[in-house]
Amino acid sequence: MGKKKRGHPDVEEILGRPWCYYCERDFEDLKLLISHQKAKHFKCDRCGKRLNTAGGLSVHMNQVHKENLTSVENALPNRQGLDIEIFGMEGVPDDIVQQHNQRIIQNFYTAQAERQAATGNPPRGLSGGQGPAKKLKYETPEELKQRLAAHRAQVAAQKAAGASGVPPTAAPADGQGTPPFPPPQQQGYPYPGGSGAPTYPATQTYPAAAFPPGASPPPGAAAASFALPARPPSGSAAAPPGAAAPPYFYNGAPGAAPPPGYPGGAPSTVDELVANAARQGAGGDDIDQLIRMAEAGIKPARAQAEEGAAAAAAGDKKKKGSRMVYADTEVSPEERMAMLPRYRWVEGAAA
């Protein structure tokens, strides 16, 4: 027994782990795998006898219980067949092995990339000096100036919007006709190691953390501002690049009616709405604000009216995606039923 490995094993180690054909779970060693298979996939549900293979279980069922085994228990839907004889890692078809390995490798690299992006640690075997070390956030004086100018322009635009009631066409200094949130490199930010770190797998992505620091007025905002009145930096900068604009974005569109199918139940969205509406106070014009407040105020109420007491249910129910067929928390079905004229019993009528 060597020292217990801490942290993250490398890809060979992961690929070397024995895994179960039936459920794709992997194990520390072959012994564990075999006992897993005996317990989960080759156990007789009549008497609990643990067989070594699916074929063995089939024979056992046939002889002892006079039953026919048709499929392997607890197996993935496409791996339930009895035709393949599996014992431990033996008997797994080559193509399945290939598939499995590919999946493992892919998962490994995605996980690794995520980890590196999150921690800023260099990949294995590279010392801190080379490679994409922790992304230092620094700007040249020119850039700082440029950003300041952009910020000033935006603040001015916001003020103008607040005073005149005209949706601002805020034109930050560096407004280009690029789509919103162009990748940082295009801005000419020195990006240490950002391009072409040789050891990086293709799947490497730079998440929001890699964004230039406080890229407050997203340069693209200028182009997008027809659909989007000036927003306080906190709001828009937080939106991850490429993420589908959440529905509340559109509520700010001047004159545009809110989409009819607006999901009112999800509290998080509603919260956002309220928060945005409040934050927006300085930004949009009065009517805009009124509309927003009204939306924020009314939406939850309407949702409650519609779904009755089930609105509360929506909170944690929606995440799991289950829907209760009878979702009234206050009144039992019998009480509802008894309220019908057909069943209602009036004391006088009976006498």
Added chain:
Amino acid sequence: MATLFGAQSASASNTLGDLKQDVELGSPPEDSISALAFNPNPTDPKDFLAVASWDKKVRIYEIMSNGQGQGKAQIEHDGPVFSVDFFKDGQKVISAGADKQAKVLDLATGQTAQVAQHDQPIRCVRYFENNGTPMAVTGSWDKTVKYWDFRSPQPAGSVTCQERVYTMDVRDNLLVVGTADRYINVINLKDPSKFYKTLQSPLKWQTRVVSCFTDSQGFAIGSIEGRCAIQYVEEKDANLNFSFKCHRDAAQGNVTNVHAVNDISFHPQHGTFSTSGSDGTFHFWDKDAKHRLKGYPNVGGSITATKFNKTGTIFAYAISYDWSKGYQGNTANYPNKVMLHPVQPDECKPRPSVKKR
């Protein structure tokens, strides 16, 4: 977990029961069925089944050896009947309902007498014996539980609950009362005037049904959110408490329809139990092994009530509309019938403990 909830996977072939031999009870009630009760007297060779219905009647059938039922008697109420129970000797039947009364029918004489009165519809009625004295307990939407000794028109005792009583069950000295707003009150019938214990249901949603274990050590709770909880009365057994999901449709995309658990019945001999739901299925479970023993295909309509007979050889289930889908769901051709399922020896028997070999 996959074994407990039988994710319709490979084991389905072994755990899916069939309904081929089920017999439909002739001349069923004309409206939704609210409750079932079997004659509990073990010395009586005959099986009598009482069926309470929204058509204001309780019908008592004798179950013949061929599985057919024959009408024997009936109790007429002035409103829908919600609950029915047999006396221990099987000679009398007590029922209660929306007319705020409970009535006792003497099967020998055919006489019916009113024995209890509430301010609101009576949701549940159960027979019990207090030191050998026959008594009844009623639970009503007027938020009270009352005890009746059949000698006086006044209740022998009364307990006020937090909320409307939705369900009750009695076994030996254990009375469990489930109310709206998820309160569960446990009463020791040796000291019936106070709650032995009050708890909030371990389930997050409206309590639909409670049912006592055959050994009266605890009870099962069913909620509208397709979930059952097994709850022991005494604190020392608290580690045995658990809950599980049931009566859920297979996920459609990312939405799973979840149905109410309408009734839970314990098998008189094996101590295993059934759950039945608005989804139209019933299942047999073993709470000790935390196993599902058998599941059955959809019977074509919500199962509103279930009951085992005294020997556990017949499992009666009522198919009728339970209002789970509101007004629209109540169509004229919705099935309304009582089915008798002959219980196969291995269906409800706990499987031998599965030890590793």
